[in-house]
Every structure is written in structure tokens, then in C-alpha cells.
Amino acid sequence: MQRVTNCVLTHNDQLLMLQKPSKNWWVAPGGKMEPGESVRDSVVREFWEETGITVKNPVIRGIFTFLIIENDKVISEWMMFTFQAEKWEGNLLKESPEGHLSWQPKEKVNTLSMAEGDQRILQHILEDSGVLYGTFRYTPTYQLISCELQSEETFE
Template structure:
């Protein structure tokens, strides 16, 4: 099972998002964990690599299981660990091989193109207290089939 860590940076009422070239969808910067890394180390490393900035006040906000199905059969599954940072140091890249980086208002999370599970995840990370847990089931084209969410 793949392990993915991402990080949503919030500064001055805005969030730093990465627009991926394939679908044009927005995501929090992140990526695959390396062998031996903690989820924290992976989130911070991936964020720095993709943005060129250092996150401040990093905290875990969510843990999800992501399931991809085809005709009721599971074809892929991974764990997603989402962190939030309350500030960054440095100037972000404009664009990398991963996509374009842009600051958006938190309210934009409601309308920007993204996977529906990501929308749920990022809105919680930006606006709510506690930690969220859940499972998102998608088709191979990332149409949301179901979700189960718990919050502590």
C-alpha cells in the first residue's frame, strides 16, 4: 500500500495550492513517502521540494484511506496523511514539473476544480479543529463513489 503525505500551507487567509497539469485539478503539495520516513518528515520534504518554501507550525490534520474501484473490485489503495502549516518562509516557485503554484483564498477551496475527497480534506484542514479520518472510494476516473468521515 502506497503512503502519501501532503501539506496545506495557510498564510494571510490564503492557501498555497498546486495545479496539476493532467486534469487541471488543485491539490496540496505532497507525494510519496520514502522508506524509513515518518509521515511528518515526508510531508515537509515533499512540500519543500515542490514549493521552494519552508512550512511553519506544522500539524497533522487528517488521515485517509483512498480506494480506487473498477466494477466493484479494488484496483488501487493508498493512505493519505494531510498536514497543515500556519505560515511559510521563503518565496514559492511559480511553476515546477509538478504544476503551477498559486495562492488562493480559503473560500476558493469550495469552487476550484479538484477531487471531491480533496475538497473535503482541504476545507477541514483549513477551517476546522481536531483531526479528521476517513475513507474515500473513487472510480478510476476519480468520480467519488462513497465516503466515510470521522472527526476527533
């Protein structure tokens, strides 16, 4: 199972977002964990590689399982650990190796083209506190089939 980390960096009512060229979808910068790497080390490294910025004190905000389903069978599965940070150091890359970087106003984020599950994750980060847990099921073309989401309050 692949493991990935990403981070939502917020500053002055804006989020740093990355537009991936393959679908032109917007995402929070991040990527695949390396073998033996901690989740926290991965998010700091991946964010830096894609943006040139080192996030400071990232806080876990979501843990998710993603399933790609075709003909009622799971053909791909991965986990994503989503962090949020408000402090950083470094200079934003003029060109990211992964796509176009842009500070986006919080109120505009829900209008950006992205996977439906990512919209729900960002909504939680912007509007709620704590950690969100979830499972997303997609078709091979990334159409959302279903999702189950639980916040920390659900477990109490």
C-alpha cells in the same frame, strides 16, 4: 500500499495550492513517502520539492485511505496524511516541477476544480479543528463512489 503526505499552507486568508497539469485539478502540495521516511519528514521534504518553501511546525489534520474500485474489486489503495501549517521559510518557486502554484483565497477554494474528497478535506481544515479520519472510494476515473468521515469528537 502507497503512502503520501501533503500540507495545506495558510497565510492571510489564503492557501497555497498546486494545479496539476494532468486533470487541471488543484491540490495541496505533497507527494509519495520514501522508504523508511517519517510522515513528518516526508511532508516537509515533499512540500519543499514542489514549492521551494520549508513548512514550519506542520500539524496533522487528516489521515485518509483511498480506494480505487472497479467491478467491485479494489484495484489501487493508498493512504494520505494531510498536514496544515501557517509558518514557513524560503521563496516560492517561479515554476514548480509538478504544476502551477498559486495563493488562493479561502473563500474561493471550494470553487476550484478538484477531487470531491479533496474538497471535503479542505472544508474540514478551513472550518473545523482537530484531526479528520476517512475512507474514500473512487472509480478509476476518480468519480467519488462513497466516503466515511470521522472527526476526533466522534471517538469520544
